[in-house]
Amino acid sequence: MIAVVDYGVNNLRSVVRALQAGGHEATLTTEADEVRVADRVLVPGVGNFGQGSRNLAASGLGHAVREVAGAGRPVMGICLGLQLLFETSEEAPDARGLGLLRGRVRRFANTLHVPHVGWARVDLTEAGRRHAMLGPLFGSEPRFFYHVHSYHPAQLPANSVLGTGEYDAVFPTLVGSDTVIGAQFHPEKSQRAGIELLDAFARWSP
Amino acid sequence: MLARRIIPCLDVAGGRVVKGVHFESLRDAGDPVEQAARYDAEGADELVFLDISASPDERRTTLEMVSRVADSIFIPFTVGGGIRSVTDAGAALRAGADKISVNTAAVRDPLLVSRLAESFGSQCVVAAVDVKRIDGRLTVVVNGGREKTPLEARAWMRELEALGAGEILLTSMDRDGTGSGYDLELLRVAASAVTIPIIASGGAGNLGHLAEALEAGAHGVLAATIFHFRGSSLPEARAFLRERGYPVRP
Numbered sequence: 001m002i003a004v005v006d007y008g009v010n011n012l013r014s015v016v017r018a019l020q021a022g023g024h025e026a027t028l029t030t031e032a033d034e035v036r037v038a039d040r041v042l043v044p045g046v047g048n049f050g051q052g053s054r055n056l057a058a059s060g061l062g063h064a065v066r067e068v069a070g071a072g073r074p075v076m077g078i079c080l081g082l083q084l085l086f087e088t089s090e091e092a093p094d095a096r097g098l099g100l101l102r103g104r105v106r107r108f109a110n111t112l113h114v115p116h117v118g119w120a121r122v123d124l125t126e127a128g129r130r131h132a133m134l135g136p137l138f139g140s141e142p143r144f145f146y147h148v149h150s151y152h153p154a155q156l157p158a159n160s161v162l163g164t165g166e167y168d169a170v171f172p173t174l175v176g177s178d179t180v181i182g183a184q185f186h187p188e189k190s191q192r193a194g195i196e197l198l199d200a201f202a203r204w205s206p
Numbered sequence: 207m208l209a210r211r212i213i214p215c216l217d218v219a220g221g222r223v224v225k226g227v228h229f230e231s232l233r234d235a236g237d238p239v240e241q242a243a244r245y246d247a248e249g250a251d252e253l254v255f256l257d258i259s260a261s262p263d264e265r266r267t268t269l270e271m272v273s274r275v276a277d278s279i280f281i282p283f284t285v286g287g288g289i290r291s292v293t294d295a296g297a298a299l300r301a302g303a304d305k306i307s308v309n310t311a312a313v314r315d316p317l318l319v320s321r322l323a324e325s326f327g328s329q330c331v332v333a334a335v336d337v338k339r340i341d342g343r344l345t346v347v348v349n350g351g352r353e354k355t356p357l358e359a360r361a362w363m364r365e366l367e368a369l370g371a372g373e374i375l376l377t378s379m380d381r382d383g384t385g386s387g388y389d390l391e392l393l394r395v396a397a398s399a400v401t402i403p404i405i406a407s408g409g410a411g412n413l414g415h416l417a418e419a420l421e422a423g424a425h426g427v428l429a430a431t432i433f434h435f436r437g438s439s440l441p442e443a444r445a446f447l448r449e450r451g452y453p454v455r456p
Binding site: 013014017018021113115116117118119120121141142144146148166167188189190191192194195 | 207208209211246249251276277280281282302304327328329372373401402403425453455456
């Protein structure tokens with residue numbers, strides 16, 4: 001069973017539906033105990049890092065996600081959910097994320113319009129092509145995913161940048177470590193490409 | 207590099223998709239949920255759902271319809287028509303919309319755009335602007351084109367951007383439903399006036415029109431008639447634009 005963590009940010013129903021579209025059993029939950037026993041956990045979300053951090057802490061859900069990750073079971077973050085896997089974000093310097101990934105979360109520093117909204121092409125890095133979950137997904141056709149964000153992961157160890165997008169400058173949009181993966185974009189809004197990515201997460205056995 | 211967007215539009219009244227000419231002489235074009243699911247599967251980049259109900263009774267069925275549509279698609283989804291407050295917008299977003307579109311209500315109360323942007327983020331706020339040429343002037347009209355305003359299109363779009371709109375859905379009322387092509391001059395005016403994305407609407411009659419609008423500076427092309435009635439499919443539209451060098455999704 002995949003637990004989709006509901007920590008009080010926005011509409012999360014579409015994430016559950018996209019997992020179900022791939023034939024997987026997923027439950028939206030606000031219960032830390034339910035997260036703790038899940039086979040794998042997905043942390044979605046749209047909104048502010050500070051608010052997300054407070055909600056994860058107050059509900060005990062953040063602690064439960066760290067336990068799942070600590071036990072070596074797969075964890076995936078999406079958008080704000082991905083940013084919350086890091087320790088800190090420029091968006092709310094005093095707030096603490098879960099610290100499951102090394103690096104920072106930074107605001108777009110370019111001169112283009114922020115937020116970055118739309119279908120952006122995502123290219124795998126060398127590490128991404130070697131990645132068991134991602135490698136087989138990206139064939140010869142370019143893959144586009146729907147992005148809506150003002151902040152993105154930055155200053156990561158090189159081997160944890162798995163895929164990049166480009167908006168004036170190249171930025172990491174798929175990141176991960178051994179059992180943790182994150183997408184800055186919204187697979188649940190990225191039609192077939194997104195449903196397949198979530199399907200790959202649901203089948204991933206790192 | 208952002209892909210250019212192809213956006214089918216569902217005008218919905220009384221729980222059915224309808225389409226007319228200049229917003230009148232409406233024809234039935236099917237069930238919204240079926241249509242939405244079909245466009246999603248065919249590779250639409252987004253979907254716009256505009257409630258053009260004439261009566262409050264019809265409007266009541268809309269939110270339920272929004273959530274059924276949201277449950278059957280996996281692409282961004284904009285809902286507009288009859289949104290007059292942050293509360294109305296919140297209800298549409300909770301029902302599953304990703305963005306909300308405001309038009310008449312923004313003209314009556316421009317600060318509504320700011321309140322929406324503050325509450326939900328500017329990426330959520332689509333400012334719909336309907337334009338009619340009146341004595342050679344690009345005049346903003348409201349109420350489905352029935353009422354003209356003192357606003358000039360260029361100045362109004364700049365104001366909307368300053369108020370926090372995330373994108374502009376720009377409809378030529380002169381071209382709407384005619385199939386005679388987008389108003390390219392209007393699009394060029396818009397593209398030079400603001401930096402936020404412009405979605406071209408009103409007048410698409412063939413695939414060449416979609417390319418013309420992108421060439422004129424539109425980030426996305428919205429169309430109803432060519433997809434509902436004229437037999438053009440989304441895969442055809444994507445292939446046509448890709449062959450001409452526009453960045454579109456495969």
